[in-house]
Amino acid sequence: MRNQIAAANWKMNLTYQEGEQLMNDIVKASIHLKGHQKAIFAVPFPYLMMAIGKTASMVNYAASAQNCYEKKSGAYTGEVSAEMLHSIGIKYCVLGHSERRAYFNESNLVLAEKIARCLESGITPIFCCGEPLDIREAGTQNSYVGAQLKESLFGFNAQQLQKMVIAYEPIWAIGTGKTATTEQAQEMHAYIRAELEKHYSHAVASDIPILYGGSVKAGNAKELFSCPDVDGGLVGGASLVAKDFIEIIKALK
Ligand code: PEP
Numbered sequence: 001m002r003n004q005i006a007a008a009n010w011k012m013n014l015t016y017q018e019g020e021q022l023m024n025d026i027v028k029a030s031i032h033l034k035g036h037q038k039a040i041f042a043v044p045f046p047y048l049m050m051a052i053g054k055t056a057s058m059v060n061y062a063a064s065a066q067n068c069y070e071k072k073s074g075a076y077t078g079e080v081s082a083e084m085l086h087s088i089g090i091k092y093c094v095l096g097h098s099e100r101r102a103y104f105n106e107s108n109l110v111l112a113e114k115i116a117r118c119l120e121s122g123i124t125p126i127f128c129c130g131e132p133l134d135i136r137e138a139g140t141q142n143s144y145v146g147a148q149l150k151e152s153l154f155g156f157n158a159q160q161l162q163k164m165v166i167a168y169e170p171i172w173a174i175g176t177g178k179t180a181t182t183e184q185a186q187e188m189h190a191y192i193r194a195e196l197e198k199h200y201s202h203a204v205a206s207d208i209p210i211l212y213g214g215s216v217k218a219g220n221a222k223e224l225f226s227c228p229d230v231d232g233g234l235v236g237g238a239s240l241v242a243k244d245f246i247e248i249i250k251a252l253k
Contacts, residue, residue, distance in 0.1 A: 003209045004225070004252040005165065005232040007040040007126060008239030009066065009094060010047075019047050023054040025242035026249075033060040037252045038232075041239075042066045042094045042126075045080055052089050064092035064126065067100060070113035072120075082114075086121035093118050094234070096128045096152065098171045108151030115152065119160055126165045126234065127152060128213070129192075133172035141170075142191050149195055158200045166210045167234040168192060173214025175236055182227050185212045189229035218247035225251050 014022065023041065033039060042064040043051045051063035069079035085093060095118070096111040106114075111127070118125045129148040131141040145168070153161065168188050173180050180188075189210045196205035212224050213234035224230055232252055238244040 001036045001253070002207055002231060003036050003038055003165075005038045005040060005209055005211055006221075006245070006249045006252055007042060007064065007092075007094075007165075007167070007211060007232070007234045008245055009042045009097070009213075009234055009236050010044060010240065011066070011099070011236060012044060013240055014044075016047060016050070019043060020050055020054075022240065022242055023051060026245060027054050027058060027061075029242075029246045031246060031249050033249075033252075035060075037249075038062065039249050040064045040092055040126075042092070048085075048090060049088060062091050063089075064094060065090055065123075066094045066097070068093050068095070068114060068117060068123075070110055070117060072117065082117040082121040082123050086123055090123060092124045092126055092165075094126045094128065094167075096148075098128065098130060098169060098174060108148055111152040112155055115156065115164070119156070119163060124163055124165060126167055126211070128167045128169050128234070130169040130171050130174075130214070136170060136172055141188065145188065145192065146195055149192065154199050158204045161196070161200060162204055162207055164208065166192060166208060167213050168210060169213035169234060175215070177215050179215040179217075179220055179224070180212070182223055185224055185230055186227040189227065193229055216248060218244040218251075221248045221251035225253055 038060045055061035068082045100106045115125045131144045135144045193205045209231035211234045216233040216235045
């Protein structure tokens with residue numbers, strides 16, 4: 001079975017002490033993960049070492065960055081490179097979250113560069129894609145997401161693609177309490193997988209985890225994750241509450 005992942009995205013929330021307490025509470029629950037299951041914590045940069053420490057003794061638990069810069073190194077004050085993340089032991093990096101696309105003008109092409117930097121440094125990119133509400137209402141979500149995949153991912157070869165995780169996050173469902181229906185989620189995930197099959201192969205497409213993100217909660221995780229092409233979730237709000245995220249981890253297939 002391909003990897004099933006519960007990924008927490010803390011965004012710019014929690015003090016260090018609050019974050020440490022949250023990690024303690026989740027780790028204390030000692031949820032045993034099977035070989036194909038993973039719990040990943042995308043925490044703010046200053047908390048990465050703490051998250052690495054808390055997950056170190058846990059099998060299939062890992063810390064993740066929420067972003068990195070597209071250049072290798074140099075005079076880019078305030079930025080963090082993929083190589084730096086690798087040097088402290090980070091294995092995952094969220095890229096292309098809709099908030100970064102909206103507030104920091106991250107384009108599909110810049111994201112392709114960030115993915116390249118991550119792969120060069122042995123970091124698995126968690127690549128986010130997803131359509132805004134007007135596109136969904138116009139019914140053109142497949143071509144919109146298809147263009148995101150094409151411009152950011154399809155320049156990579158099959159071997160590189162197999163080192164990635166994709167997160168489908170319809171923007172209208174992020175932080176809104178409005179979740180995609182299981183039918184909407186499954187339909188888009190199947191479309192993404194079909195695109196991967198078209199550009200690479202059935203084997204590659206079958207192997208890549210595609211997470212759903214957008215108001216995943218303890219109460220709806222199991223139903224969403226039960227869709228055949230949904231391989232877990234990227235979770236914002238509910239990942240800030242230990243008992244909720246614990247339930248979401250437990251909902252993994
Ligand atoms: C996210 O941050 O990627 C997200 C999906 O947020 P929320 O779960 O709060 O909708």
